[in-house]
């Protein structure tokens with residue numbers, strides 16, 4: 001079984017993805033980490049994020065087995081990831097690794113921006129997870145604040161809005177709900193209630 005979870009920044013895709021994978025005995029891939037890792041490699045090597053050849057080479061050389069999420073979670077890396085993710089050659093270089101992950105038994109929960117629309121258009125269940133920008137910013141700010149990050153709520157909200165706009169407006173694989181996706185708006189749902197709603201949606205397809 002393949003479950004595609006898409007949605008804007010900090011909508012809860014990763015939180016839901018991890019729990020759903022555990023619940024249904026599936027593997028989980030957070031595809032945002034792939035784009036973050038491409039950006040991280042370029043920055044760590046002193047490269048130019050805006051250079052197409054540098055971006056493509058970093059994506060082609062990426063070894064998903066070496067991802068270190070602790071290096072990739074910052075807001076700055078999210079912003080840099082969103083810039084490289086607008087490049088069609090970067091997206092093409094990362095496509096096979098995502099599809100191979102999805103196809104391997106016993107199946108997977110994959111979260112990102114274009115999973116239901118491009119990466120796994122035949123996914124068994126597609127869920128578009130969203131919440132208002134203000135609620136997402138509050139949740140992300142609380143998360144960052146708990147880890148002692150020195151960032152204001154306004155900065156987090158700006159970051160989310162800018163990233164969502166770039167992701168939704170890019171020419172290739174934009175952030176958009178697949179036509180057959182279920183919408184899960186968690187603005188007024190806590191994590192447990194959102195998880196239960198997603199379990200019900202997936203169970204109905206089994």
Ligand SMILES: Nc1ncnc2c1ncn2[C@@H]1O[C@H](COP(=O)(O)OP(=O)(O)OP(=O)(O)O)[C@@H](O)[C@H]1O
Nearest residue numbers: 009010011012013014015139143186189190191194
């Ligand atoms: N329904 C919810 N109620 C309250 N908090 C939530 C809910 N869903 C997620 N969160 C919290 O919101 C924050 C963002 O969630 P998460 O990291 O899962 O989002 P994401 O969509 O994977 O983010 P990104 O786009 O950066 O990968 C986390 O701190 C998480 O605990």
Ligand SMILES: Nc1ccn([C@@H]2O[C@H](COP(=O)(O)O)[C@@H](O)[C@H]2O)c(=O)n1
Nearest residue numbers: 031032033035081082085112113114167
């Ligand atoms: N399938 C995907 C996943 C991510 N992106 C881009 O990466 C950025 C970071 O993703 P997070 O999920 O970790 O926030 C995101 O803003 C997108 O630009 C993507 O394009 N496609």
